[in-house]
Amino acid sequence: MLELNKEKFQILGCEGQNADAIMRPNITYWQDAWRRLKMNKVAMFSMYLLLVIILMCIVGPYLRPYGFEEQFIELANTPPTKEHWFGLDQLGRDIFVRLWKGGRVSIAIGLIATFICTVVGALYGGISGYLGGLVDDVMMRIVEVIVGIPYLIVVILISIVFEKGLFSLILALVLTGWTGIARIVRGQILQLKESEYVLAAQALGADPARIIIKHLIPNTIGIIIVYMSLNIPSYIFAEAFLSFIGLGVQPPNTSWGAMAAFGQQNMDFYPYQLIFPAAAISLTMLAFNLLGDGLRDALDPRLRQ
Amino acid sequence: MTRYLLRRIGYMVLTMWVIITATFFLMNTLPGDPIRNKAKQLPPQIQQNLRKRYGLDKPVHIRYLIYLKNLLHGDLGESIEFPGETANNIIKEKFPASARLGLQAVFFGLIIGLILGILAAFYKNTWIDYLVIFIALVGVSVPSFVVAALIQKYLAGGFFPIVGWPSENVWFSGWRYTVLPTFALSLGSIAIYSRYMKSSVLDVINQDYIMTARAKGVPNVQIVWKHILRNAILPIITILGPQIAGIITGTFVIERIFAIPGLGEYYVASINARDYTMIMATTVFFAFLFILSLLIVDILYGVIDPRIRVTGEKR
Amino acid sequence: MERLLEVRNLRVSYHTYAGEVQSVRGVSFTLDKGESLAIVGESGCGKTVTSKAIMGLIQTPPGEIKKGSEILFQGKNILEFSKKEWQQYRGAEVSMIFQDPMTSLNPTMKVGLQIAESLMIHRGMSKKEAFKEAVKMLEMVNIPNAESRANQYPHQFSGGMRQRAMIAIALACNPKILIADEPTTALDVTIQAQIIDLMKELQKKLGTSIILITHDLGVVADIAQKLIVMYAGQIVERGNAEELFYNPQHPYTWALLRAVPRLDSEKKEDLISIQGTPPDLIAPPKGCPFASRCQYRMQICDEVPPPVTKISETHEAACWLHHEYAPKVDIPVGRGGVL
Ligand SMILES: Nc1ncnc2c1ncn2[C@@H]1O[C@H](COP(=O)(O)OP(=O)(O)OP(=O)(O)O)[C@@H](O)[C@H]1O
Numbered sequence: 001m002l003e004l005n006k007e008k009f010q011i012l013g014c015e016g017q018n019a020d021a022i023m024r025p026n027i028t029y030w031q032d033a034w035r036r037l038k039m040n041k042v043a044m045f046s047m048y049l050l051l052v053i054i055l056m057c058i059v060g061p062y063l064r065p066y067g068f069e070e071q072f073i074e075l076a077n078t079p080p081t082k083e084h085w086f087g088l089d090q091l092g093r094d095i096f097v098r099l100w101k102g103g104r105v106s107i108a109i110g111l112i113a114t115f116i117c118t119v120v121g122a123l124y125g126g127i128s129g130y131l132g133g134l135v136d137d138v139m140m141r142i143v144e145v146i147v148g149i150p151y152l153i154v155v156i157l158i159s160i161v162f163e164k165g166l167f168s169l170i171l172a173l174v175l176t177g178w179t180g181i182a183r184i185v186r187g188q189i190l191q192l193k194e195s196e197y198v199l200a201a202q203a204l205g206a207d208p209a210r211i212i213i214k215h216l217i218p219n220t221i222g223i224i225i226v227y228m229s230l231n232i233p234s235y236i237f238a239e240a241f242l243s244f245i246g247l248g249v250q251p252p253n254t255s256w257g258a259m260a261a262f263g264q265q266n267m268d269f270y271p272y273q274l275i276f277p278a279a280a281i282s283l284t285m286l287a288f289n290l291l292g293d294g295l296r297d298a299l300d301p302r303l304r305q
Numbered sequence: 306m307t308r309y310l311l312r313r314i315g316y317m318v319l320t321m322w323v324i325i326t327a328t329f330f331l332m333n334t335l336p337g338d339p340i341r342n343k344a345k346q347l348p349p350q351i352q353q354n355l356r357k358r359y360g361l362d363k364p365v366h367i368r369y370l371i372y373l374k375n376l377l378h379g380d381l382g383e384s385i386e387f388p389g390e391t392a393n394n395i396i397k398e399k400f401p402a403s404a405r406l407g408l409q410a411v412f413f414g415l416i417i418g419l420i421l422g423i424l425a426a427f428y429k430n431t432w433i434d435y436l437v438i439f440i441a442l443v444g445v446s447v448p449s450f451v452v453a454a455l456i457q458k459y460l461a462g463g464f465f466p467i468v469g470w471p472s473e474n475v476w477f478s479g480w481r482y483t484v485l486p487t488f489a490l491s492l493g494s495i496a497i498y499s500r501y502m503k504s505s506v507l508d509v510i511n512q513d514y515i516m517t518a519r520a521k522g523v524p525n526v527q528i529v530w531k532h533i534l535r536n537a538i539l540p541i542i543t544i545l546g547p548q549i550a551g552i553i554t555g556t557f558v559i560e561r562i563f564a565i566p567g568l569g570e571y572y573v574a575s576i577n578a579r580d581y582t583m584i585m586a587t588t589v590f591f592a593f594l595f596i597l598s599l600l601i602v603d604i605l606y607g608v609i610d611p612r613i614r615v616t617g618e619k620r
Numbered sequence: 621m622e623r624l625l626e627v628r629n630l631r632v633s634y635h636t637y638a639g640e641v642q643s644v645r646g647v648s649f650t651l652d653k654g655e656s657l658a659i660v661g662e663s664g665c666g667k668t669v670t671s672k673a674i675m676g677l678i679q680t681p682p683g684e685i686k687k688g689s690e691i692l693f694q695g696k697n698i699l700e701f702s703k704k705e706w707q708q709y710r711g712a713e714v715s716m717i718f719q720d721p722m723t724s725l726n727p728t729m730k731v732g733l734q735i736a737e738s739l740m741i742h743r744g745m746s747k748k749e750a751f752k753e754a755v756k757m758l759e760m761v762n763i764p765n766a767e768s769r770a771n772q773y774p775h776q777f778s779g780g781m782r783q784r785a786m787i788a789i790a791l792a793c794n795p796k797i798l799i800a801d802e803p804t805t806a807l808d809v810t811i812q813a814q815i816i817d818l819m820k821e822l823q824k825k826l827g828t829s830i831i832l833i834t835h836d837l838g839v840v841a842d843i844a845q846k847l848i849v850m851y852a853g854q855i856v857e858r859g860n861a862e863e864l865f866y867n868p869q870h871p872y873t874w875a876l877l878r879a880v881p882r883l884d885s886e887k888k889e890d891l892i893s894i895q896g897t898p899p900d901l902i903a904p905p906k907g908c909p910f911a912s913r914c915q916y917r918m919q920i921c922d923e924v925p926p927p928v929t930k931i932s933e934t935h936e937a938a939c940w941l942h943h944e945y946a947p948k949v950d951i952p953v954g955r956g957g958v959l
Pocket residue numbers: 634635636641642643661662663664665666667668669670682719835901
């Protein structure tokens with residue numbers, strides 16, 4: 001038994017006893033998010049994989065001494081060799097060079113379309129939610145109408161009016177794609193609008209544009225990033241589909257979708273012509289999706305503990 | 306509910322009108338006219354007659370009104386590429402194959418996806434869960450045309466034919482032809498549904514009302530059926546709409562690869578041939594289908610979720 | 621008197637990434653037929669976990685009921701129940717009302733059916749009979765237009781009505797024990813009083829034993845005969861209502877009593893909240909868990925857990941102040957919690 005010493009029975013009180021509880025390091029939202037993302041090995045691996053893919057798209061075409069349109073007719077349909085790492089297609093073009101060249105288009109479409117959609121949608125949703133009332137009503141009715149329009153139809157119409165190709169594709173994806181983010185941002189804004197610091201800013205006479213840019217957007221940025229990261233792959237996918245059915249990127253330019261379409265025709269005899277672009281699409285999609293999931297886990301305030 | 310429904314239908318009509326109008330004016334303000342493209346070699350007089358026949362001699366706004374009027378009567382016009390063929394007939398002939406493929410893919414994808422999602426949630430962190438995660442990842446990463454191509458190469462000569470479609474459109478005849486295309490088309494949906502369903506089930510399991518049910522002594526099987534699944538399926542319905550859109554897009558590709566005589570493949574062909582009537586007709590038709598399916602999904606949601614049934618508002 | 625429930629040395633832990641959270645650390649008490657017992661304590665002290673353990677609702681994993689714990693219902697250890705016994709026990713013998721009425725009803729099932737469900741399971745009633753009975757239950761908990769209300773969904777009910785519906789569900793099969801986990805916390809003050817009155821009335825009528833869980837001593841004053849004060853997963857003081865309100869013997873109880881808002885006081889300052897936060901249950905302090913917030917803390921309190929001192933046959937407190945060496949202190953709260 002412990003010996004009970006009488007001296008130990010003197011009232012000391014509890015001053016300063018809880019100090020250690022308050023001393024916890026105060027980390028910001030972004031530090032916390034980054035810490036959580038770093039702990040997610042799958043997401044980090046995906047991020048590095050994406051960086052490698054993007055890097056290859058930038059430097060890849062210069063690694064071999066062939067142009068992406070350059071034809072070696074006599075070597076057409078040659079499987080991978082020492083000179084032509086990924087082989088040649090049925091027109092005798094080097095697939096390695098074309099793959100990275102096409103990757104530029106695929107990834108660029110995903111990035112550009114997502115970026116424009118996000119800016120347009122965030123502004124639209126921000127304005128709609130912030131102004132509220134009749135303006136909000138009208139703006140949201142417009143969104144509801146646009147949501148009903150399938151993007152494929154827009155792509156087709158636009159590619160008929162303009163030319164088939166990059167510009168039409170991006171335009172069509174943007175025209176139909178911005179509504180999702182607009183709705184999300186509007187919902188967030190409606191919530192935040194009631195919060196104290198915005199009321200305070202309003203009381204101090206800040207003008208609406210300033211409040212949106214300084215207070216509201218930063219607070220919704222987490223959700224926007226998550227949405228973007230999941231949008232990029234869906235646009236890359238859309239491009240691949242459209243190019244596959246001949247409505248996307250037109251020759252001589254190329255993309256992964258176009259290459260896959262080309263390779264699919266030769267699938268029976270020269271499977272490698274499909275496999276390289278298909279693998280490129282799949283790996284990129286996989287990495288973007290996994291990274292997007294990781295970002296969602298890391299950034300979503302509702303999941304934050 | 307009635308008010309809600311009327312509002313939804315109102316939007317549907319409005320959206321249709323926007324699509325029709327936009328499509329019409331885009332088609333009709335294009336440089337060059339379809340007759341000149343098609344019949345360059347014919348004498349001007351015949352070209353003129355042809356124009357008259359397609360109503361192209363009238364000013365654009367009159368043509369627009371005529372088009373709307375015909376549309377209200379369900380008349381989609383006459384093909385320019387194949388004179389004498391009406392768009393209505395072509396759609397009637399080509400659509401059943403697409404519809405069958407699409408519907409089969411939607412239902413197959415939904416059922417398999419839901420089952421996988423439920424299994425993954427109840428057997429979390431077991432091999433079943435990991436298998437479902439793997440399928441979901443493959444499903445969202447590999448485009449359906451790649452899946453289709455791989456199926457064709459590696460399942461050739463097997464029990465299921467890799468090209469073609471039952472010629473008679475009797476639903477059960479030649480079902481074997483439909484198996485592989487349906488599978489290729491629905492893999493993406495399976496992936497999405499299983500993922501959403503899994504997280505939805507996990508979400509519901511942790512809700513207080515499940516605890517209430519357990520505290521009442523409700524047997525496990527009943528808790529799963531009556532309390533968990535119904536609540537877990539609700540949020541899934543919201544992604545049905547976009548998924549159906551994806552299926553419609555997907556049929557274009559799958560029809561091409563499996564040589565299925567459907568409307569999607571025809572649509573692409575008419576675009577390449579610049580057959581304006583057919584483009585218009587098919588666009589309107591597909592848009593209608595798409596919007597209709599969104600509407601059905603909405604109604605379904607209202608029927609299943611009592612919170613909407615009564616107030617007519619989503620939360 | 622017939623002994624219904626006996627909890628012996630209950631210890632429950634949750635295994636989390638951060639470590640093992642020792643939510644309940646050796647809790648023991650008994651409940652007799654017709655008795656009402658209140659468990660009082662701050663947020664996070666383990667009240668809900670204790671009641672979930674009694675209902676057999678601790679999810680394992682991440683939860684774990686530690687070896688040596690015993691929960692005896694009419695003399696039988698429920699931790700050794702078979703699946704069938706569990707089903708008979710839950711809902712029919714013991715039932716529970718949860719903290720938040722907004723989330724504890726199934727949003728896609730008619731309220732009447734949610735009440736009828738337990739009747740169908742335990743009484744073997746047909747759906748129609750059970751639904752009729754459910755309407756009667758809704759009447760009993762004072763819901764007007766019970767017939768049409770039974771056909772509505774939870775979102776059509778107000779918070780107070782939902783909690784009444786929960787009470788109806790819990791009492792549907794006339795259980796021997798009703799555990800009410802902070803049944804009024806999520807409601808506003810006037811409704812709180814109504815719900816408590818309703819529970820009192822029903823207890824009288826049906827003779828149900830009640831375990832009422834709350835963090836507000838004011839609520840239990842006139843419903844509970846027996847009180848338990850919990851802190852950081854342990855019982856720090858127990859006694860009957862009179863003893864705890866008029867002769868509290870633990871510094872934590874004193875603090876709680878001072879935190880009770882008094883209807884007759886206008887001044888805000890009268891409401892003293894307890895300074896500081898409860899200890900981390902992953903690494904509970906080795907001495908008295910309340911030490912870091914206790915005005916009377918002594919060196920010994922940091923080093924050795926305080927022993928339980930019997931003050932009367934029914935009254936016990938775990939505090940070093942009752943040791944013979946300790947200085948004598950006056951109870952700083954007046955009789956009945958008046959300052
Ligand atoms: N599922 C769980 N996983 C991890 N820890 C848990 C879990 N459930 C409860 N705990 C922990 O157990 C401790 C006691 O929780 P409990 O819910 O019993 O508190 P309470 O007394 O009911 O509080 P309140 O008044 O807020 O309801 C808390 O520290 C809590 O963090």
